[in-house]
Amino acid sequence: MSEKLPQDSQNEEVDLGQLFNAIGNLFDRLFSFLGRFIKGIFSAIIFSLKPIVNNFKLIAIVLMLSVVVGVVSERFKTPIYVSDMLVKPYYDSKYQLANNVDYFNALIGSQNYTELSKIFEIDSSTTAKELIGFEIEIGPETQNDLLKEYDDYIKSLDSTLAVEVTYEDFIENRDILAGSIFSIKAKATNNDIFPSLEQGFIKTFKNEYSIKFKARTDSIREVKKQNYLEELERVEKLQETYLDIKTNESSKGELKLGANGLIPLIQEKTETKEYELFQEELKIRSALRILEEEALEESEYYDILSSFEDVGTIESNSFERYSLIFPAISLLIMVLVYVVFKAFKFIKEYE
Structure with a gap:
């Protein structure tokens, strides 16, 4: 051990x-x-x-020349002016708006200045040629607007699907046409052309579909209004009937035998429902008020929240800063040339 x-x-x-x-x-x-x-x-x-x-000297000289060429190009480049218009379309005319923006850009791309002059009522020989393009985006929205829109969207879904759709998913997958306010950006080489473009977009909102939609909506709203008025009239008649009953009972003061004829004598009063009728009247009047507000708010096919500015502002685009882009391109070209030269030399000397 x-x-x-x-x-x-x-x-x-x-x-x-x-x-x-x-x-x-x-x-x-x-x-x-x-x-x-x-x-x-x-x-x-x-x-x-x-x-x-x-190669410091060569690189410095090339970069300096690129900067000079970029600055000169920026000075002689035709400036691009931009202006924005905020609109709120009704009766689903936003779909026609998005389609027309693409159509306008196609006309500009094909240089169809005659058609552009007819749409915007401008001179085709000069003014129409100064148009560069249009862009459409969702207008400014508050957090409350987005939450309300999300709530309406959830209510339109089945209960099983609504549980799976989060607010973040809704915002991420939201389409541009999901908004109610839109920003239209116009670009041109002339800074005072923008007020004349507004008329062309006004024609967009009043199209064949939106006219039918508005007529159908107004008809439905009128039918609802008549139904509410008839219901309100019935409620008012019942209120008058109950008032007459109360007035008669108070004036006559009738006495009847209580408990199937046994004493003592008591005065029996008719049961009425004035409070319930009053609540019903308030609901009907509230519904009528909402209908009237909707009719006033959507009496037009659109609302222009902010028109095009009288004078456009110069567009600032980092991709058009030639004084920065040209040196970067020159440096990239020199690097590629050096790499290619080294690769050829290596291949040539390889044993």
Whole structure:
């Protein structure tokens, strides 16, 4: 028994020694890998900067010339002016609006200035040629507007589907035509052409479909109004009847035998429902008020919340900053030429 104890101790010491050696070798390999990795990054940076340093004068001259050419191009470039109009279409005329914007852009692209002059009632020889294009976007919306729109959308879905649609999913997958207010951006090379474009978009809102839709909506609204008025008239007649009953009972003061003819004598009063009728009257009048408000609000085919400005503003586009774009393109071309030259040299000298 005593002979086995020293052997077990020696085995444990050997195992611990091997473990420490393995850990030490692992750290050595880790530090060696990190050293090679950092050295590789440093070498790659130096290798990338070396051509720039060797050809610094050439690169500086090319970049300076590119900046000069870019500045001159910006000075002589025809400025593009933009102006916005905010509209609120009714009777689903927003679909025709989106379709017409694409149509107007197609006319501009095909240089059909005659048709453009007819639509916007402008001169085809000069003014129509100054149009560049139109863009349509959802107009400004508050958080409350989005929440209300989301609530209406959820109510229109089945209960099983409504649970799966979150507010974030609704906003992310929302189509441009889901909005009620739209921003129309016009672009032109003339800064005072924009007020004359408004008439062309007004024609868009009053189309064949929206006219039929408005007539149908007005008819339905009128039918509802007549039904509410008839119901209100019946309620008022019942109120008058109950009032007459109360007046007669208070004036005559009739006494009847209570408890099937047994004494004492009591005065029995007819049960009426004036409060319920009053509540019903309030509901009907509220419904009539909502109908009248809708009729007033949607009496037109559109509302122009903000017209085109009389004078457009110069469009600021980072992709047209030639003083920055030209140097970037020149640098990219020089890098590509250097890489191609090195690749050819490597292929030619390869054995």
